[in-house]
Every structure is written in structure tokens, then in C-alpha cells.
Amino acid sequence: MKLERVELSPVRYRLRSTLGSARAPLRERQGVRVRVRDEDGRSALGEALPLASAGTEALARTRSALGAAAGALRGASGELDELLDGIEARWPDAPAARCALDSALHELEARRLGLPVAGLLGTDPRTKVAVNALLGSGEFETVLARARDFVARGYETLKLKLGVDPPRADLERVARLRAELGPSIRLRLDPNGAWPVPAAREMLERLAPLEVELVELPLPASVWRQLRRLADDSPVPLAADECLALPEARRALADGDLTPLAVLKPMVLGGLRAAARLAERASAAGVRCFATTTLEGPAGTAAALQLAAAVCDPELACGLAGPEAVEAAFPAWLTPRRGRLRPGAAEGFGEGGAA
């Protein structure tokens, strides 16, 4: 492909409600929208929505990297992989910026070849992807009302943020939610690395009778080396998440030496190619992967959906219910129906545009 130019514009999305978690409360998402045009008049979109607490660069770095990339890629030509190799080598410290460029270039290549993006990432893309709804934290009654609404609309997997309150209160919250919702709903928990090792061990033991589907990163990302032992002993399956921003943790995952499950965020991993390659190696080692966004708009969500369709475990719901959480002009095909999305209905990453 030969690129004509790369256009940048700021993007900002408000969240439908403040997302409380063990990290700082999140009220909005800010980033950069990237439009790439080729010499044949095709164009494609990507978005960079950095979230430093999830392991990306800070917004200022995203902006400076993309500013430099827009200049460097004007008139650039080469195979998709060559262009992506160059981007990876030049901006290794800016995964969100790389994600936007990588997504847009994948979409451009897919358009050129008349394929879905998932067809570039995997050999047998799925036609349906189950998605989970996000409950956040907050007052129990509010969380329960949201959970009931999601269940009534067909979601089968709900994700609850933990780690804001002390472990005892978290435990009580999960037990009440399980009692209210009954046994058929899959409950996924995310303490975002809030628990020290002894507290994590105790929590996992106590959560086991509550039939929790999985727990995302229980320990701080900085002590990821202790995850393997914790996961081996845990009665609840553990998923690596924020720690996958670290190359060594990614290598351990790919070698089957970390956790049995993994959350793949293209925004943190530096784009679709990096995420798909990690999924391929980890899956070969027996790790089951699912994809999520970092709460993104239509372009980021559409890109992550293509990744999910291509490489993720069909039994695990993905965190792609963007319209439930983010105020943006999501197209109808990115709005989950009965807790599912159909990647084949995709009409390009940017269809619907940003709010």
C-alpha cells in the first residue's frame, strides 16, 4: 500500500456514568483519532485512547508520537507488515498511538483486499462474539439495578469492579449479587491489581463457592511474577491484564507460565497485530484469551471486535459493550443484541463517527 497522508483530530468521549474501580474514577476518555488515506482514495480510521493506569503511555506522549507519525508516514509505502514493523521500532513506548495507526492500516489493507479485518488476523473468524456488560462499583442497589437491566436485555456475563472497598465488603457484595441474580449468570470480577498477595489468596478461597467465572489481575502489575503461583493455587481461574503492558509478562504468558486466562487490550498491547500474535502464542500454550477495549469509541471498539472474532476463545465474553458505557455515535452493528455482536456486519471502523 502507498499512503497519501495521515490526518489527526482530537477525540473526547464522556462515560455514561463515572466508572469506579481500584484505579482513579473514570469520567471521560480523551485521545486522538487517526484517519489514513491511500493513493487510491481509500481511507480508514483508528483511535488512540491512552489510559496510563492500564499500562499505556500518557496522552501527551500519544499526541507527540502521532504528530511525528503523521509526518513520517506521509507518502510512505510498503506491505502492511513492513509499515507496522517501522511503527513498532520507532514508537516502542507509545502503544496507544501505535494501536490507532495499526488499526487504521489493518482496515485500509482489508478494504484493499475486500476482506474483513478479522480475516487478516486469523484463519477462521467467528460470526458472533458474546460480550459482557460492565457493572462498575458504587452503591449496591444501583449496581444490582444495572445488573438486572443487563440480564433482562440478554447479557449472560457481567463484570463487577472490586478493590474500592475493603475485601470483606467486596466479598459481601459478590455474595449478594450472586444470590439476587441466581446461578445462571456468569460473574466476572476485576480488582484491577488492588490486593496484596495474602489478601488475594484469602479472597480467592472465599470467592470459590460463589461460582465466579474468573478474576482479572488480583495483584499489582508490578508483582506479576507472583501471579503464576497464585494462579496455580487459586480455586478461581485468574486472568492476566494490566501486567501485559510489560514485555517480560507477555513472554511468560506466551510460554504458558503466567495465568490460564488473559485479557487482550489492543490499546495496551500496541494494536491488532501485536494482540493477535500474543493470542496465537498464548493459545498454543493453553491460555484462553478474551479481548476488551479501554472504554473506547466506535473505531476502537470495532477494531477490538475484529480481534475477538479472529483469535479469542468463543466461550469467553469480551469487553466490547461500548455503547453501554461510552457516549459516542456507535452504529447499530456495534450495539450488542442479546449480549452479542456480529463482526460480519462491520461497515468500517469509523462508521457512525465520533460524538
Ligand SMILES: [Mg+2]
Ligand atoms: Mg481488567
